[in-house]
Amino acid sequence: MTQPQVPGGGGETLELPCGEDIDVRRLDLGMREYECDCGGSHAVVMDVHPPERFLPDFLVSVLREAVETTSEEMPEFGTAHLMGMVLEEFPGEVASADVSDDGDVGAGIVWMTDFDARRLHEIVVELVVELMEHAVSHADADSAIAEFEARMHEFDVSEFVSQYRAERDLSADDVSV
Template sequence: MTNPGVPGGETRTIDLPCGETVGVTEFDLGMREFECPCGDAHAVVMDVHPPERFLPDFLVEILRETVETTSEEMPEFDTPHLLGVVLEEFPDRVATADLSEDGDVGYALLWVTGFDARRLHEIVVELVVELMEHAVSHAEDDATIQEFERQMVDFDVSAFVDQYRAERDLEADDVYRSA
């Protein structure tokens, strides 16, 4: 697709989970949610967004210390790994674009989901808890396993997301919306 007013200029597009096609220049670095022409709000994540957008600092540190990555380009656990887990679980609800060759956008990887920003936040937390449960299940200490399971019974993902978003003031970031 050509860019109006720019002879021969091409606009990269992304096919969203809802079926809409949107130019990638519609997504800026501060955007967390996109008001789509389809009428839905879609969560927007870029590789430059820190994983602390979804998880507390201490947990990101633990994940970085314990999760072994296999990528030379991304040797440390980061946002692309979180979105990779979401993509694996919901392949038809996440659109991706590799824009590493496009110097005009300011980011290399873009994910736009079929979920709004808050629901994506819940999904990320749920999937990280599942990863933690799997890791703890391999522990050789039964007391550790039982303690973790006891704490998870009381853990309310929705309440955690509400509190975390309020503390991090993520709703203020959501004002960066586009139609």
């Protein structure tokens, strides 16, 4: 739960799922993970982070074409939609704050999870696969459904995330406060 602070007094305080509080001004745009006083690592995501942080460019393009958004503020499928999926699936394990009024943060929305950056990455991929599976299930072509299901049985989320992170050089995930 966010708590407003005195203007000029240090910004929003975000209560993390572990119960610790953090001043959102301690976060920077390059941060992907926060080493908390609780002893755990929390994934850090900001609305300015591109969805390509989690998914290949081609898949983001497909999702942008296929997924209709209903928000005038976020008319294009992006990170906020991915985090919305995570928040819906894990409501007690994601904390968020609207920091759009704080120019020192550099983002509009900040999310921090009870799990680390790698686990969040796996969850995002799993949820997108479920979304794709749901979309394919509505296809009229039984062969397309069967082919998709066969490929998904071969798909290893953990291996995909390992390869993708190595390819994208997501070493910034090791950055902590």
